[in-house]
Amino acid sequence: MIKFVKKVVGFGAFLIILIGLTLLGFGFYALYKQVGLNYEDLYFNTASWLKTLLEYGLIILGALILITGIAGAKGSSQKKTSCRGCLLLTYQLGAILFFVLCTGLAIGTLIYSSDLFGEECTNKDYFELVDSQIQQAELYFCSSYCQCYITEETLNRNQTAFDGKNYTTDKNVEKKIEKIQECPDYEVNAYSAAVSILGTAEQLLHCAGWCHPSAYYIFSDINDDSFNGESCFTETKNFVESTGRILGYVLLGLGIYFGINVLFVLLICCHSEKKNKTDYLLYET
Structure with missing residues (x-):
């Protein structure tokens, strides 16, 4: 059972790593290629902050997500108890953040995407x-x-x-x-x-x-x-409503998945603690 739990956590960490790499890649692409957008045409000359946010915000966010994913991947397979606990704690915090973010965005998207443009x-x-x-x-x-x-x-x-x-x-x-x-x-x-x-x-x-x-x-x-x-x-309006529904369900699925990951990380930690107590009792005996 615990092996299956570790595999689920490892797969969740792999997903987070992919998301982090994607954001990093797009951030660097935006930084060096400016993603083909003419910011003067789109947002006047006063919107240089938007360009900076797009470039460096994505890079920083991508790096943080990547670190979280790597911590989960290493923690789920780490045998050394002290290292595993630290890595899984880092991943646990990231998984909780993803759970809250994904479910919040999913609920907001599903509820408000149809009302964004209104009828008229x-x-x-x-x-x-x-x-x-x-x-x-x-x-x-x-x-x-x-x-x-x-x-x-x-x-x-x-x-x-x-x-x-x-x-x-x-x-x-x-x-x-x-x-x-x-x-x-x-x-x-x-x-x-x-x-x-x-x-x-x-x-x-x-x-x-x-x-x-x-x-x-x-x-x-x-x-x-x-x-x-x-x-x-x-x-x-039609595009936003249809895309919003699809995106909402995808985000809801990811939110549920990361919520399960949070529970599974707790199971791994509890199992490790129980195993340590058992080993200690056997040693004392």
């Missing part, structure tokens, strides 16, 4: 800001201020959307402007809220516009034909 697009000030910026961007993009480049295929596919717009289909044009960020007088601060959401949503969820669907992509490639006709509010 305009029920939050930030969403209204995003929508107003998108409307401004629609008026600016493919206008006299910023001529956009579209392919013949894009024009034929959605000709009515470009009626009255300033565009070119000339393949030899000096600068092919296919998203608003490429416009000559584009201002980061004017569309920062919209860019932070729509730039990613258009590519990942194939939507356009926020409260109401736009006719084409504005913050990513206008010639991309993957647009599904839905607004990004609807698609993002």
Whole structure:
């Protein structure tokens, strides 16, 4: 029985080691590669703290988690009682922390993921800001201020959307402007809220516009034909709700698993204590 318990604890420690290595790897990748994000576009110039938090926070957290996992792996297989007790205590504290964190996040995710966006697009000030910026961007993009480049295929596919717009289909044009960020007088601060959401949503969820669907992509490639006709509010809301449920159940499972690990570590410690007492009595006899 105790061998099985040790294997379960060892496997839990292995999971924690993997999580720690993943966070460390991503932290170093963010530090040296900056994960491909343009922080000026996303969060203005005043958000350097966010970049620092992403880089060094992940590295520190990953290192602590890795140490906890190694302590559990070594402690579950360590034969020397004094070393095993110290290592298992370290792992026990880590397992308790993971149990509380995972179950807390699971409950919060399962309860609040469906309420995060609400039912109406305009029920939050930030969403209204995003929508107003998108409307401004629609008026600016493919206008006299910023001529956009579209392919013949894009024009034929959605000709009515470009009626009255300033565009070119000339393949030899000096600068092919296919998203608003490429416009000559584009201002980061004017569309920062919209860019932070729509730039990613258009590519990942194939939507356009926020409260109401736009006719084409504005913050990513206008010639991309993957647009599904839905607004990004609807698609993002559905994505967050479905992903939140999946993530919630995964976190709940991990929380239960680490809770069991806490009990199993106690069993190992109690078994060791009982064995030491038995050995002592045999020696005295």
